[in-house]
Amino acid sequence: MAKQQQHTRAIADRNRGVIEQQTIVDDNPLPSSEELSKLKEIDPKIIEWILQRAEKEQDTRLNFNTERIKLANKEMGIAKTSLWLAFSLALSIFVLSGLFIYFGKEIAGTVFGSVGIFIVVQAFLRFGRKEKQ
Numbered sequence: 001m002a003k004q005q006q007h008t009r010a011i012a013d014r015n016r017g018v019i020e021q022q023t024i025v026d027d028n029p030l031p032s033s034e035e036l037s038k039l040k041e042i043d044p045k046i047i048e049w050i051l052q053r054a055e056k057e058q059d060t061r062l063n064f065n066t067e068r069i070k071l072a073n074k075e076m077g078i079a080k081t082s083l084w085l086a087f088s089l090a091l092s093i094f095v096l097s098g099l100f101i102y103f104g105k106e107i108a109g110t111v112f113g114s115v116g117i118f119i120v121v122q123a124f125l126r127f128g129r130k131e132k133q
Helices: 033-042 046-102 106-132
Strands: 003-011 018-026
Touching (some): 033 046
């Protein structure tokens, strides 16, 4: 019952050929009126059956969209929690580095702080790349 039309055309460019593809999809779960009248001639009860199937398909689509939204919200919550944990870790590294330096361990504090900053920056950059994909 879903009808699909596909039209492809090529657009020439000096350096490379570019292909543009346009796809038109009619995903109506019900057949056309002509098809319905032909099917009714075969079996008078088939229209009721088709309407029930179309209703079930629509309910399934709505449930699928609802589940996708719930999953996206859950992933967003996990991402926010991860960012807060990374921020807390960075803050802890800065505090510990400052304590090392305060108690006379300048080299250890500097190295600890530098490595900590590098790790936290890498974690934030990696997170940003994953979010863009």
